[in-house]
Amino acid sequence: MSVPLGTLPRWVNFGLLPLINVAVAFALSGLVVLFIGENPIEAVKYLVAGALGDGEGIAFTLYYATNFIFTGLAVAVAFHGGLFNIGGEGQVYLGGLGVAFAALTLDRYMPWYVTAVFATAAAFAFGAAWAFIPAWLQAKRGSHIVITTIMFNFIAAALMVYLLVNVIKQPGNMSPQTRLFEEGGQLPKLGWLMQVFGLDIGAAPFNVSFLIALVAALAVWLLIWRTRFGYEIRTMGTNATAAVYAGIPYVKTVVITMLISGGLSGMMALNPVMGDAGKLQIDFPAGAGFVGIAVALMGRSHPVGIIIASILFGVLYQGGAALAFDMPNISREVIILIQGLVILFAGALEHMFRPALIVLFAPKPKSVAASSAGAA
Amino acid sequence: MIRKFIGVAFVALMATGSAWAADVKPAIVYGTGGKFDKSFNEAGFNGSEKFKAETGIDYKDFEPQNDTQGEQAIRNFAKRGFNPVVALSFAWTDAVAKVSKEFPETQFVLVDSVVDAPNVRSVVFAEDEGSYLVGVLAGLKSETKKVGFVGGMDIPLIRKFGCGYVQGAKAAGATEVFQNMTGTTGAAWNDPVRGGELAKSQIDQGADVIYAAAGATGLGVLQTAVDAGKLGIGVDSNQNHLHPGKILTSMVKRVDVAVHNAYADVKDGKFTAGTQALGLKEGGVDWALDDNNKPLVTDEMKAAVEKAKADIISGAVKVHDYMTDEKCPS
Numbered sequence: 001m002s003v004p005l006g007t008l009p010r011w012v013n014f015g016l017l018p019l020i021n022v023a024v025a026f027a028l029s030g031l032v033v034l035f036i037g038e039n040p041i042e043a044v045k046y047l048v049a050g051a052l053g054d055g056e057g058i059a060f061t062l063y064y065a066t067n068f069i070f071t072g073l074a075v076a077v078a079f080h081g082g083l084f085n086i087g088g089e090g091q092v093y094l095g096g097l098g099v100a101f102a103a104l105t106l107d108r109y110m111p112w113y114v115t116a117v118f119a120t121a122a123a124f125a126f127g128a129a130w131a132f133i134p135a136w137l138q139a140k141r142g143s144h145i146v147i148t149t150i151m152f153n154f155i156a157a158a159l160m161v162y163l164l165v166n167v168i169k170q171p172g173n174m175s176p177q178t179r180l181f182e183e184g185g186q187l188p189k190l191g192w193l194m195q196v197f198g199l200d201i202g203a204a205p206f207n208v209s210f211l212i213a214l215v216a217a218l219a220v221w222l223l224i225w226r227t228r229f230g231y232e233i234r235t236m237g238t239n240a241t242a243a244v245y246a247g248i249p250y251v252k253t254v255v256i257t258m259l260i261s262g263g264l265s266g267m268m269a270l271n272p273v274m275g276d277a278g279k280l281q282i283d284f285p286a287g288a289g290f291v292g293i294a295v296a297l298m299g300r301s302h303p304v305g306i307i308i309a310s311i312l313f314g315v316l317y318q319g320g321a322a323l324a325f326d327m328p329n330i331s332r333e334v335i336i337l338i339q340g341l342v343i344l345f346a347g348a349l350e351h352m353f354r355p356a357l358i359v360l361f362a363p364k365p366k367s368v369a370a371s372s373a374g375a376a
Numbered sequence: 377m378i379r380k381f382i383g384v385a386f387v388a389l390m391a392t393g394s395a396w397a398a399d400v401k402p403a404i405v406y407g408t409g410g411k412f413d414k415s416f417n418e419a420g421f422n423g424s425e426k427f428k429a430e431t432g433i434d435y436k437d438f439e440p441q442n443d444t445q446g447e448q449a450i451r452n453f454a455k456r457g458f459n460p461v462v463a464l465s466f467a468w469t470d471a472v473a474k475v476s477k478e479f480p481e482t483q484f485v486l487v488d489s490v491v492d493a494p495n496v497r498s499v500v501f502a503e504d505e506g507s508y509l510v511g512v513l514a515g516l517k518s519e520t521k522k523v524g525f526v527g528g529m530d531i532p533l534i535r536k537f538g539c540g541y542v543q544g545a546k547a548a549g550a551t552e553v554f555q556n557m558t559g560t561t562g563a564a565w566n567d568p569v570r571g572g573e574l575a576k577s578q579i580d581q582g583a584d585v586i587y588a589a590a591g592a593t594g595l596g597v598l599q600t601a602v603d604a605g606k607l608g609i610g611v612d613s614n615q616n617h618l619h620p621g622k623i624l625t626s627m628v629k630r631v632d633v634a635v636h637n638a639y640a641d642v643k644d645g646k647f648t649a650g651t652q653a654l655g656l657k658e659g660g661v662d663w664a665l666d667d668n669n670k671p672l673v674t675d676e677m678k679a680a681v682e683k684a685k686a687d688i689i690s691g692a693v694k695v696h697d698y699m700t701d702e703k704c705p706s
Contacts (some may be wrong), residue, residue, distance in 0.1 A: 038450065154561075160531055160559035169532070171702070175466045175489065176531050203451055203478075205444065276444060279470070282531070283408075283562050286442035319443045325438055325452060332410070332439045 008354075010126050012361045014305060018298060018346060020353050022312065023343040029338040036330050050322020051315040056202030057322070063206045063271070065307075069213040070268035070311055071292025073220045074127075076301035078261040080144075080224055082237035085258065087149025088265040088289030091127040092154030095266025097160065098122030099273045100168070100178055101161035107185025114277030115185050119274055120212065120267060127266015128155060128259040135258030139251040145258070163280055176245030177281035187275040197324070209267075217263060217303040223260070233257050236346060265289060297347035309346075316342065400643040401428065402435040403458035404635065405449045409466030409565045413592045415612040416631060419463045419699060422486070422613070423635030431643065447471035454479040460497075460642045462635055463487065466533060472496060483647050485638040488533065489653050497653045499634045504532070504535045504540030505688050506627040506661030507587070508695045510609050511544020511553075511681055513625050513663065513682045514585040514600050516677045517607065518545075518602070522552045524578035526571055528590035529564040530557035532699060537589040537627075539704035540695055547693075548680065552576040568596025575600040575608075585609065585624055598623060607672070620654050626664040630654065657689045674675040 001280035030040035036327070049268040051061045071088045075217050102119035141285035187208040191201040224230040236243040244250050272284045291313055298312070299305030320335035345352075404424055406417045411638045422434045436458065440446040440613040446468050446581040453461045454475055459482050463472050466489035476484045483495055490498040523545050527534040534557065542553045556574040558564040571593035575586050579601070586601045587609035588594030596617065598608035602622040610616065610626035634654065654660020663681060665673060687693035698704050 063444070134685065158560045165531060173469070175469055177470075180470070203448075272444070277470070281467075282529075284443065286444075319442075321441070321448065325449065328436065332441050335441070 004342060007363070008358060008361055009363075012357055014300060014302075016361075017350075017353060017357060018305075018309075020357075021340060021345040022349065025338075025341040028341050028345075032334065033330065036329055036334065038327055043323055043327060043330065046323045046326045047315075047319035050326070051319030054107075054202070055199030057318060059190075059194055059201045059204030059206035060318040061206055061311065061314040061316070062210055063276070064100075064317040066206075066210045066213045066271045066275075067268050067288040068198040068291050068310035068313050069217060069294045069307055071265055071289050072290075072295030072299060072306040073206055073213075073216055073303065074261045074268075075292045076266035076299070076303075076306060077220060077224070078232070078257060079296060079301050080230075080241060081233040081253065081256065083257060083261070083275070084146050085131065085136070085149050085261045085265075086146060086290070086293060087131060087156075087267075088292045089285050089287070090149070090153035090289070091130045091262045091265035092268045092285040092289050093153075093156045093160050094130040095123040095127040096269035096273045096280050096284055097163070098124075098126030098266060099269045103181045104178060107182040112184055116187060116208070116270075116274070119185075119270060123266040123269050124263035125266070127269075128263035130266070131258045131262025132255070134241060135255045135262075138258075139254040141270050161282060164280070168280070171224045175281065175301060177280065181274070181278045185274065186278050187270065189275075189301030205276035207271065209271040209275045212267070212270060213309070215309055216267065220264070220305045229256070232273050233288070253335060265292070266296035269301050273347040294343040294347050297350070298343075310341075312338070356357045368371060381627045399645075400639060401458045402433070402460060402639045402642070403453035404435060404437045404462040404463070404464060404568065405446060405453070405468065406437065406439050407467060407590050408440055408442065408446070408562055411437065411696075413537060413565065414595060414615070414618075415591050416629070417464060419613050419629070419631035420462070420635045423632035424639070426632065427636050427639040431640075432637075433643070443467060447475065450484075451475045451635065452625070454482045454484075459483055460485050460647065461613060462638055462640050464635070465489075468611055478587075483638075483649075485635070487634060492651075492681070494649055497647070497649050498640065499638075500653050501631075501652065501660045502630050502653065502655030502695075502697070503537050503589075503627070503629060503661060504543075504695045504697045505541030505656045506663065507537045507589075508544035508547075508589060508693075509542040509656070509663045509681055509685055510625055510627045511546075511550075512548040512681050513544075513677060514541070514549035514587060514609060514688050515545040515548025515674070515681055517624055517672070518550055518585050520582045520584050521550050522554070522582040523550050524554040524575065524583035524586035525556070525575045526578070526590055526594070527555070527557045528559075528587045528593055529562065530560055534589055535702075535704070536698040539698040541587050542704065543695055544684070552582075554581060554583055565591035567594060568599070569687075571596035572600035576604070577699070579604050579606055583595065587611070587627070589627075610664075613624075614664040614666065616664055616666055620668040621671060623669055625669055627661065629661050630659065634660070654697060656685055659694050687700070 003128040033040040033043045035209050051057050068077050099119045103120045106115040123352040134145050137143040137148050138145040168178050169176050170179045232248045296310040316339050324330055324332050407418050411417050412419050438449040450471050462485040464487050468487040472484050472486045476493045476496045485497045487499045526537045538555050545553050558570050572648050575597040588597035589611045591631045601608035602619045607624040609624050612629045614628050615626045616623045
């Protein structure tokens with residue numbers, strides 16, 4: 001018998017299935033922790049307490065989540081159009097250049113909210129510009145976007161190191177970085193938001209870009225499901241040939257989709273550059289561009305799913321650091337292993353439990369018509 | 377007086393059981409390269425282990441995955457009453473500047489960069505001087521008079537290594553010094569395969585001594601040089617033992633001593649803030665001679681390099697420091 005077909009109820013598809021995947025990933029991680037000779041229950045306690053135990057932990061978790069929301073949305077938008085953008089890392093890096101230009105130019109003259117507007121626009125523009133060439137090559141020349149975007153990550157790294165080391169480095173500083181932005185070039189922390197819930201933000205760099213990320217998530221939802229262009233993107237993603245036959249311009253759609261995707265990646269730079277470090281430095285994306293892929297896969301390319309998945313990865317990042325801090329036997333390599341297992345089960349092995357769940361939960365054939373009408 | 381103070385501290389310890397009373401409770405935050413890189417970070421680890429072996433006082437360490445975690449870890453250590461807190465990378469400069477202000481009672485030690493604060497000791501090394509010496513050895517040993525340099529990530533610090541090396545090699549008669557950087561991302565510190573490729577290309581161009589200043593990438597550089605029957609030069613830790621008889625020497629940078637001293641000084645109440653510039657004179661950098669490379673170094677070479685060392689210490693030879701004007705004369 002082949003894999004049973006059927007549509008799962010939404011709560012199973014978006015709730016139960018990811019939960020099972022994450023649970024299995026954690027169970028396996030527990031075995032690894034046991035193997036190292038530590039108590040897995042204890043480890044989970046440290047992880048959860050570190051990420052969600054106090055205001056500062058939660059704020060750190062949300063700080064990391066902010067990064068992943070941006071890059072996750074970027075991957076999702078491209079994915080709806082059938083494009084696999086794995087150039088997030090490079091687009092973020094270039095976005096940081098845009099943020100730094102805006103902040104370094106305006107921080108002495110303008111309040112932060114004026115700078116932020118320009119920085120956001122510049123981040124979007126720089127990220128989008130970095131995605132433009134791969135998009136154009138895909139649309140016009142058929143060069144596969146997976147290959148070109150990943151190559152562009154390396155070009156971005158080389159370009160940024162060149163610029164930081166040779167051009168915009170603050171003279172006399174050991175570390176290749178720009179000068180620190182003045183107050184007008186830094187995004188304020190969201191201490192007040194934490195206070196609403198009676199929590200103390202502590203020293204966490206949780207900042208306004210989290211709100212910008214939420215707005216971006218809403219905008220992506222509107223774009224994909226409520227606009228004509230979003231419909232064109234989805235049509236192209238489902239069947240490019242049919243889309244062209246239906247009169248949707250292929251080149252234009254590919255290029256604009258990728259520009260939006262690259263721009264969203266670029267906007268991530270707001271968080272670490274303007275919200276945390278207050279300077280542009282080497283290697284600031286630190287892999288967030290790649291985590292975005294996992295987040296988008298896990299969140300089923302839906303903004304709500306992406307936000308939830310981002311918070312989960314925020315927990316893994318922050319909780320993982322706390323775990324490595326309190327349990328010296330658990331090195332950062334083990335933390336990366338745990339993160340990898342979550343990605344493996346939530347992303348790559350997503351279909352492992354699906355058939356069983358379909359048998360259990362899919363509506364019986366007689367109600368197929370009703371449920372497929374309800375499915376989006 | 378001191379006895380009295382210890383008594384007070386002891387009472388406080390009994391009373392609160394909290395962290396503050398611990399006089400020395402060392403903590404170290406490594407660079408993102410990771411603890412076991414057989415080079416810079418591992419030297420910090422070795423210094424910590426040595427202190428632990430000598431005094432029985434345990435320390436705590438942390439390997440950050442990214443820049444945000446570095447600052448977080450430094451702050452967490454300070455918050456939990458660790459003292460001193462050692463930050464082992466120039467990448468933590470701003471983090472130490474920030475956190476040292478928040479915890480004025482805690483002593484911080486920053487390696488490879490400078491923060492000017494009353495509770496921060498900044499330790500910088502004259503890598504240019506040490507690299508000059510191994511450059512002299514390379515220039516003397518080379519038969520082709522062509523030598524190579526493979527750096528890790530292309531950042532000013534590594535250019536400083538390369539610049540000192542070039543000056544030393546040229547002073548000792550090398551006609552050509554090939555220089556390559558492994559990459560532009562953090563991965564450049566941990567890419568032995570690419571390091572090996574770069575070494576191979578330099579060997580193909582005629583280089584017969586190659587100096588690696590590239591963290592774990594250097595292991596590939598040394599391996600390739602040895603496999604091709606050429607000589608390698610190690611860095612940071614003494615790496616002569618990696619391929620006995622095939623590593624000409626190592627440019628040792630005594631990060632281990634700096635870390636060990638930081639702990640010991642706090643323990644003995646001798647901690648001083650300010651900048652410590654450790655060059656040849658202070659024993660902060662040097663070239664390594666041991667049983668593994670003794671057969672490679674002739675008496676004339678030894679005399680020449682010791683003379684260069686004495687000249688640098690006396691000021692007769694001035695090694696140009698790349699960091700001063702970000703240029704290298706050659």
